[in-house]
Amino acid sequence: MWTTENRSKYDRSLLRYPSDLTDDEWAIIAPLIPPTKRGGNKRTVNVREMVNGLMYILGTGCQWAALPKDLPPRSTVNRYFKRWDHDRTLDRLHQALYVQCREQAGRDASPTVGIIDMPLSAEGDQASRALKKGVSDPHGYDASKKIKGKKRHILVDTQGLLMQAIVHAADIQDRDGGVLLISSLFGLFPFLLKLYADSGYQRPKFQDGLSRACRQVNVEIVKLLVSSLIGVG
Secondary structure, three states: OOOOOOHHHHOOOOOOOOOOOOHHHHHHHHHHOOOOOOOOOOOOOOHHHHHHHHHHHHHHOOOHHHOOOOOOOHHHHHHHHHHHHHOOHHHHHHHHHHHHHHHHOOOOOOOOEEEEEOOOOOOOOHHHHHHHOOOOOOOEEEOOOOEEEEEEEEEEOOOOOEEEEEEEEOOOOHHHHHHHHHHOOOOOOOOOOEEEEOHHHOOHHHHHHHHHHOOOOEEEEOOOOHHHHOOOO
């Protein structure tokens, strides 16, 4: 947590770019990066610089072609991004950091309550578009909400920490996208028991899909903004 006393801990003014990893941050991430495959060629790239390249794209939202010359070549960074996305390295990194944030906040590693929502953003933020450029990306049109392109479905805990997120075509309804989101958890949160959701998820189709994907979870429909539930539990 940022306080005046530990301000120096979060000072990034001495880094090459504010998005670069500090030594402490790299110490957390490094053990989670998979080694080269047994029998394969020895890795010659600087893996920390691969992560720095991805963090630069994510932090600035720039195009791959605009990656600074003092970072690895864009083709190499992009290749590692696709590889780590495919083998779920990025998912494992997120999960490890999520658990650490929960424990530092004095919470159990696995939450019992989640909040599901679909932020109103048709094309996603600039950084998401930059990372996904050149990757197969779904598009569609939601006539009721006048959204063209994509929808992002997110699941957060009551601390506001991201548990899971997916991107799907805009023509997939909230209730169907919600089932896709829950189905992608793959047992990551075994003690999840309740979901808060808005009225877009109250129809039986979502309830039926949820019971098949995660049968122990119950849904509570709320009329107030879902974002206002952050911090209630």
